[in-house]
Amino acid sequence: xxxxxxxxxxxxxxxxxxxxxxxxxxxxxxxxxxxxxxxxxxxxxxxxxxxxxxxxxxxxxxxxxxxxxxxxxxxxxxxxxxxxxxxxxxxxxxxxxxxxxxxxxxxxxxxxxxxxxxxxxxxxxxxxxxxxxxxxxxxxxxxxxxxxxxxxxxxxxxxxxxxxxxxxxxxxxxxxxxxxxxxxxxxxxxxxxxxxxxxxxxxxxxxxxxxxxxxxxxxxxxxxxxxxxx
Numbered sequence: 603x604x605x606x607x608x609x610x611x612x613x614x615x616x617x618x619x620x621x622x623x624x625x626x627x628x629x630x631x632x633x634x635x636x637x638x639x640x641x642x643x644x645x646x647x648x649x650x651x652x653x654x655x656x657x658x659x660x661x662x663x664x665x666x667x668x669x670x671x672x673x674x675x676x677x678x679x680x681x682x683x684x685x686x687x688x689x690x691x692x693x694x695x696x697x698x699x700x701x702x703x704x705x706x707x708x709x710x711x712x713x714x715x716x717x718x719x720x721x722x723x724x725x726x727x728x729x730x731x732x733x734x735x736x737x738x739x740x741x742x743x744x745x746x747x748x749x750x751x752x753x754x755x756x757x758x759x760x761x762x763x764x765x766x767x768x769x770x771x772x773x774x775x776x777x778x779x780x781x782x783x784x785x786x787x788x789x790x791x792x793x794x795x796x797x798x799x800x801x802x803x804x805x806x807x808x809x810x811x812x813x814x815x816x817x818x819x820x821x822x823x824x825x826x827x828x829x830x831x832x
Contacts, residue, residue, distance in 0.1 A: 605631045606765035612780040612799065613738030616722045618686050618705040621646065626719075632778045632796070633761070633770050635736050639700045639719055643682040663699075674711075685709075692727070704739070718776075735776035744787035744805060749776035751793055759794040763812040770794065780815065 610628035625642035626635050648664040655661060656675050663681025667673075671685055674693040685691070685703045692711040700717040703709065707720050710727035718732045721739040726732055728745035735749045751774045753759060759775040761768040777791040780799035785791065789803045792810030802818040803809050809819050 605629070607631055607761075607763065607768070607796075609635060612778055612796070613721060613736070614781075616704055616739055618722055619702065622684075622702060631768065631770075632736060633772060633775055633794075635719060636717065636734055636772065636775060639702060639717055640682070643684060643700060643702065646682075646684065648682075686722075717774075721781075733776050734772070734774045735779065737777075737779045738781035738783070738799070740782040741779045741785075742783075743785050744789070746788040747785045748790045749795075750790055751776035753793050761794050761796065761812070763796065 608629050609632040612632055614628065615623055615626050622642045625638045648666050650666060652661065652665065652667055653669050653671065653673065656673055658676035659673055661679045665679055665681040666684045668685065668687040670687045672690040674691055676693050677691050677695045678697065680698045682699065683697055683701045686705040688705055689703055689707040689709065691709045694712040695709045696714045697709065698716050701715050703720045704722040706723045708725040708727045709715060710730060713726055713730045716733040718735045720737045723740045724737045725742045730743050730746065731748045733749055734751040756773065759770050759772050761770060775794050777795040777797065779797045780801060782800045783797045785803045786805030786807065788806050790808045792808065795810055796812040797803065798813055798815030800816045801813045804818065804820045807819055813819055
């Protein structure tokens, strides 16, 4: 039976990530993809040589970097990690385990990535944390955006939306970010946040819950206040 909330409501896996397609079915709940990142990487053969690494770039474990990846003078990459063509890694990036990145992405300066899937043209450029999250193609984070992935009481994350209440069973679950969604500077996405396609979280907003497609959350006092995007 197809779930009421499914991954295809938020994004489609791009052709650049077709080697992983069997692990990320469109008709499952999107947070199920988080459990599949590790197995998807474990099924890959890491047999291509790495590009020339600047002296300050530390790499360990199973890592695939397309030869067109732009590398900085300093970064840490701990596998398993797979990074696609024409992606730019900026100084001080910390990429640590179970990370899949598509084409033409930006992994920014002083940003940390862990157990996450970034599709094509995703920009995470400045001082961001992306953990246990899925970012659809064209998603953009402003400086300082944080995907909070652990509840303060450390209980499993629950998703509450109009389709019902979903027990994810995940202790760590950051955000599901739909295609072309925008998150403003210094916003915080609370554990288990779901952002629809082309949704927008205004700067300095702490948002938790589900934001429908093409809507804006614009009040820090009333998190459910949203408006349609043109």
